[in-house]
Amino acid sequence: MTPRDISGLEAALGNDVDGEVRFDAGSRGAYVTDGSNYRQVPLGVVVPRTVEAGARAVAVCARFDVPVLSRGGGTSLAGQTTNTAVVIDWTKYCDRLVSVDPDARTCVVEPGIVLDALNHRLAVHRLQFGPKPSTHSHCALGGMIGNNSCGASAQAYGKTVDNVRRLEVLTYDGQRAWVGPTSPGERARIEAGGGRLAELYRGMDRIATEYMGDIRRGFPRIPRRVSGYNLDSLLPENGFDVAKALVGSEGTLVTVLRAELDLVPVPAYQSLLVLGYEDICAAADDVSHLLEHCSPSQLEAMDGRMAQLMREEGAYLESLDVLPRGDSWLMVQFSGDSQDAVDEQAHALLRAVGRGEKDANVAFSDNPEREQKMLKAREAGLGVTARPPDDRETWEGWEDSAVPPERLGDYLRDLRKLFEEFDYDHPSLYGHFGQGCVHTRIPFGFRTADGVAHFRRFVERAADLVASYDGSLSGEHGDGQSRGELLTRMFGERLVTAFGELKALFDPGNRMNPGKVVDPHPVDGQLRLGPAWRPDTPATHFQFPEDDHSFNRAVMRCVGIGNCRGHSGGVMCPSYRATREEEHSTRGRARLLFEMLDGHADSAIKDGWRSTEVRDALDLCLACKGCKSDCPTGVDMATLKAEFLSQHYAGRMRPAAHYSMGWLPLWARLSRLSPALVNLALHAPGLAGAGKRLAGVAAARSAPVFARQSFLQWWQARGGDEPDPADPRTVVLWPDTFSTYFHPSIAKSAVRVLEDAGFRVAVPAEPVCCGLTWISTGQLPVAEKVLRRTLDVLRPYLDAGTPVIGLEPSCTAVFRSDAPELLPADQDVRRLAGQVRTFAEQLVHHAPDDWRPPRLARHATVQTHCHQHAIMKFDDDRELMRRAHLDAEVLDEGCCGLAGNFGFERGHHEVSMAVGEQGVLPAVRAAAPGSLVLADGFSCRTQIEQGGTGRRALHLAEVLALALDGNLPSEEPERLADRPHGPSRVLRWATTASAVGLVAAAGTGAARRLRHRT
Template sequence: MSESVARLTARLTETAPGLRVESGPGALGQYAYDASNYRVPPQAVAFPRSADDVVAVLRACKETGVPVTARGGGTSMAGNAVGPGVVLDFSRYMNRILDIDPAGGTARVEAGVVLDTLQSATALHGLSFGPDPSSHSRCTLGGMIGNDACGNRSVRHGRTSSHIEALEIVTVDGVRAVADRTGLHAVDPQDAGLVARLEADVRRLIADNLAPIRTELGRIPRQVSGYQLHHLLPEHGFDMARALVGTEGSCAVVTAATVRLVATAQASTLLTLGYDDVVDAAEDVSEILRWNPTAVEGMDEAIVATMRARRGPDSVTGLPEGRAWLYVELDGDDEATVNTRAAQLLDVLKAQGRMTGGRVVRSAAERRSLWRVREDGAGLAARLVDGGESWPGWEDSAVAPENLAGYLRDFRELLASHVLTGVMYGHFGAGCVHVRIDFDLATDVGRTAARRFLHEAAALVVAHGGTLSGEHGDGRARGELLEVMYSHRMIRAFTAFKDVFDPDGLLNPGVIVAPAPLDADLALHQIQPLATEFSFPHDEDGFAGAVRRCVGVGRCRSDAGGVMCPSYRATGEETDSTRGRARLLQEMVRGDIVQDGWRSTEVRDALDLCLSCKACSSDCPVGVDMATYKAEFLHQHYKGRIRPRSHYSLGWLPLTSALAGFAARPLNALLRGPVGKLLARLGGVTTKRRIPAFASRRALRGVLRGAKSGESARAVLFIDSFTRAFRPEVAGAASRVLADAGIPCTAEDGLCCGLTWVSTGQLSVARRIMARTVAHLDNGDERPIIVAEPSCAAALKRDVPELLGTDAARRVAERVHTFTGALTDLAAPDWTPPELPADVVLQTHCHEYATFKGSRPTDLLRRLGVVKVDEAEGCCGLAGNFGFEAQHYDTSMAVADLALKPRLDGIDQDTPTVVVADGFSCATQIDHLAGDRGIRALHLAELLDPTADQAARPGGTP
């Protein structure tokens, strides 16, 4: 800790008791990044709970000369949310909605409120906040104000600045004030004189620069670059609130805002239009705008291909033929009128002759699916299906919409002349193009080439009458380029405006005014590949390249949608997000802030609450797989050292459970008493859960007597360790259902996928176990391998080939199916299952969700006739060994509270409802949560078992 930070911390202890301030390697490593190309390690991170805390921080920083950077969700793409001094994280505590006034159409919110939280609250009144960036599930209102965010519907609603009534700010001197549409007003009367002088200085500045402000600013709808001083012109009423929007925290710190809301449309529909390329798509924008759409969004084929590769071929449906697409949303007072207008627009565009196809998307579910592809564009474009990497830096230029096609045509030629490739998408209806480019930012030669390209790109967009930034702000990426866009007089006016508010340059230094060089502080650097157990076949630099996948878009910080990231959803801490962990692993590889490499305790602690659910490998747009990274880290961290006790007791469970089968009855009786609790404590296992009862070895043999063998068997039923040890009846049911579905199986017992050794980071043992299994299964047999336990199926499908790295392992992996997948892909066309209940509560295993994307249990159940499938979207919280470990019990239950427990609590005992959970962990958690009410989870095989007594099933229908 530097002397200045030590003094600052001591000062804050006096002036803001209880303020959380962190300055260890863990916090500094995570907050050194946002979603940009930049890495600027702070000296400390503060988590204010009130405006008074912000006042205390700013006063202490002023006294000690330490810079301050305000931060919301950390999704800034231009380097706006990283800084060298104190980072203020508003998202953790200052995230309250203070007031909603439905009659006045306004809301008052703290800076750390996530946009989706506000939207959910205002939707109850038929209102919403107009701007809707693709990061709406995790971006904060403070961040949106900082960079004047827009969003997918900016054609209708414009920029954030258009919706701001008042800002509550703290100046660099620690003075609280309110900026509104008439000026600047002190909160505390004793500060009135100081605030009045500040306002007077601004008024003089505007009066001295009327000509350049009127001629250079506000020329096109998306002109975000620089400061928006035109709002202070006399004809605009000296609107100080709107002038401070887009200043990126470089003039004052926003603590709260009063925002104007818009009415929610009664009806809307979506058109998807196909084109040969993005230029053809742009040519049609002018015609589309005449139809008053709410959104006109563009996207190219690379993003769609990556989405399908990452989440399955059915993850993107409803797009017409083409290599580029436009989404056009229309709204109105009723559905019939909207649909009529959509059909008319489609006819007009067909007559224009540029479309390759077009359709109206009537299904709400399909519309949500299509919007997700667009919203994940930044992440999907960062790591494409072919493995190529691309980067922001010129991701946000904008021109007038009528100039878009010409600009894109020239821009593509500029890319080609520099031998660069850009993945394009964005707000075509507003003339704003997002593009990620395959810059080489790891070498001096590559950085020099990138600098040359960016200067030429700036000159090009200016020549087309455009702006460097259309919504993300200038930040560190484009501040240097403002001199290409604006006159020297305008640049001097920007400097003077900042000097009025921040004469010492302490607020977000290096941004907009006196900008840092655009190629300074780049995060990407040349690295030495690390020797690892996993092969990381999809990443050129192995482990280092794998953890570099995280580019900070922050989808893991969402509270809803998908499954990632359960621990973040439970704690709300950056360190417990996929992004936070990935950033620390990047620092570990770098060896600067985190200097202990594989032995790092900071990285170990950050990974501690990772449930290894693997959801991030599917939900993360760039495919971060934290479960695999954690397994590798634990292996390296504990190599040659004593491990946590649970690694032995739970990691070696397949072996101990096999031995337990020889004396299951007396052992179960022993474990139910005091000896069981003692053994649990000795093994690092929580005593708050019942230890599942072991099955005898005879039990499995009994239930499998009917399994086929020899040539009549079409598939192999792999008997995993959990099924063998704890619920052999599932194996019997699976065998009968598969035979009934036309997939008779031969049972394969005595093998193991190695999962428990992987999840506890004992990879040397896992490799030996896996190698034995692969050698046995890769014997020339090409029949499908069906696994009843989803986590074991996922291990065979993904972990085995990535850990062994052999052709044999890959051949085995290709044959693996979950039970759901087998019935989806292999069942006889005329198979009819037994009569099923009308209602099912479903808990899908996270590993199945992440690894087997094309066969979802919920889809199969609906196809088989279940009318209502209430899926608990999210992790059950037990997650294998995680929820059994004593130190993780509380987090496990907190995760269960997010989705699973509310579904179980909502089951009406008088209404027949079946609970289905194929995963042993999920079923165990359900028993823990609701077993005392007689609720037990069935495996899908038990539900479909043709020999089962329907009336006898727990919660079943007679």
């Protein structure tokens, strides 16, 4: 299309469609690819607000004769959801559960509803949608219908096609109808009615009749045949089910507007049996034998290679620890109406196969939490195998074959021989072995012409191999572009001709997701990389040591799994959860950074580091680092954002917030000249508003109040001898900006507790800083200088191996993660990364054996800081609270939404509060009045205190310090007094500027109240 045509299309969509119409480079760049090897730049993106608006968008596209691609979660591994088309993203608005009939066990949904969200809404009825792919937290039902998705639970419930009752569909030329099973009488009525619908039914009847024998002979009779169109659903013995015939058609025939689904009861009880084998082929050999003696709800497999990768990556270690002896494993899950019944199923199977529960190669569990952890490890196969620690790139392309379960072992042996022949060393083999479905990722060489040619020859041979086993090219991921060209090898010419006739019947102009399944693009075409890919290789400040010192490889960690589009649990990705925008997911940002590398002639982003589209996408990244831990491939968008900001603003003026909050440690030090005057200025009516505007701070935010006496001033006034760095009892308490100048009671409390535990506390005599605020605002040259100066001050302690205790999680995380990436060759940085510990780590692992924390015997609602979740983890904090008899409810509610400077910056307040309201703030409001609220992070405490909760959050050190002296109040306390205390002197609660400023320093009269109280 010409630019003029595109402009006209955009205008028409904008005028006619109730939705968000986006043809800008940033939006298009976020949708260039999915989870596959393929890449195509879309014409534009439409996000309809209603199903009717989506149908209208199709009509406008038809008027302009342009291709259409319906997209759900965009996780397709075969290239189904990338195309040069108008992309309709249903997931933001069209996500209603339209109706539920609990008695009939059915529901009606819109295409954008996410599977986990649907099942959450159905939970009140104790019902669920049966198929559950590994992407269940973010895959949409429309996408599941398009791909005929399955997952592990298909062992019990079948594929999506087996659970779809009816579909409301729309053809490209405007025919709209509900379709499903169709009796001969109903078909006669439809055909007698004439028109386009009658034409469709006559055409389907002709195809089913003409090719009936071919369909019956040529469709593999296996549990996991997903390849090709479901022509078998049009056979008389299958009820001429048009809905089922359209499931798995990958958006190439119709647009699905609504779906009526069958539901199943949620299993009341479950148990899990894990059996160990000498290798994966031996495990596969045993599958059919096991199935002769049981009917499990899941029968999954993982091999020793996957376990090895998990150990090397430090992932799912708890699950690996409970695996029985062996180098490959089958996980057999049973479900039933009572625990005794499911336990007996497992024990009966063991008796039948001659094993016992106490055998070294057997593990049994009827603990649901333990079972889920073990199955989660298997479920994470794609992410674990995508980026092996040996730095090989592995890819999909032959990740989804399926054969009859009774022939699975022999098929795997032949597949391994093929790997060896093509020198594809040791890919992991795992999957849904109970139904003969095998997953893997292979180190294809997509960067060279020889590597691509090698790939093509391999998949052709692999297709012939699976066909020789009467298997399927795809067991659940579909054909798309990965396997469309290979269908003839599986089905033969006549059936592929029949597929073409069905395509021509529904979409004669080839405008519905063209190039997939029928008349497909070549398997080696439109590759995301390919021999013509020539990306820029920019010099960077961060050295990316875990990515071969390459910014490009760091960007390419994202393989499109899409976990960042989840709606609950974990930390990643708060901005997506608030906006429901692909561009504001970790994956969407990674896609734009990939396009920014300008490796393709048609790259959506053309201006490199200066790109406003990339800047805008990164603007709502909270730099929470949740993706570093929660993304299966460890994408670290916070680091990528910092690097981009550094390059983007190099030699240019920055936003005001970068100078005000980015240089906060300097301003905090200057506040010591007159903290009372500074606080007055920050909160005086009129003056405070002007200051916020000048500093780029959101008007709705209250500035934190500087403490009257900083921790360093208190420490100097306290006096005492400086402990010897070489003394094994010596620890350095890191005086971070937040615990020093805003909440010094935290640092004082830490001194109290550490000394009680027998440590001698040292504090650097000169000002030091980790550089966090400069890193988060992308002022990396300054951050490097700050870090180097800090290392100079700390050198005596680094030389002596003295532990450095961090109280603020974000600062501790800098030393563990950011500093080693910024200065990886600096030996002092490495020493510091190894010597820095959290407060809990020090007390749990290094306190004297006879020391015990004070007994708290209180309930607490605990918010984990995102950086602690991502970098240091929270296990030791849980253990310390357990030892202190603190009944801790550790929230799994995601980021607090403030995230350092993010929530203070102008333009971010609405998103910041939306993130907080999705979990943390409501959870704190619901906490019992007499319970404690704990949050070690300054941002978390500030968001809780400014978020309308009516609560104040405390650091764990504060609570322990109070309890040491028996002074923990029965009701929620004010903040600890910022004043000196001796080792045995209780820290009393008071109303100082440090406390009042964070809780009540907003609005008229704030400064007067502060003056009065201090």
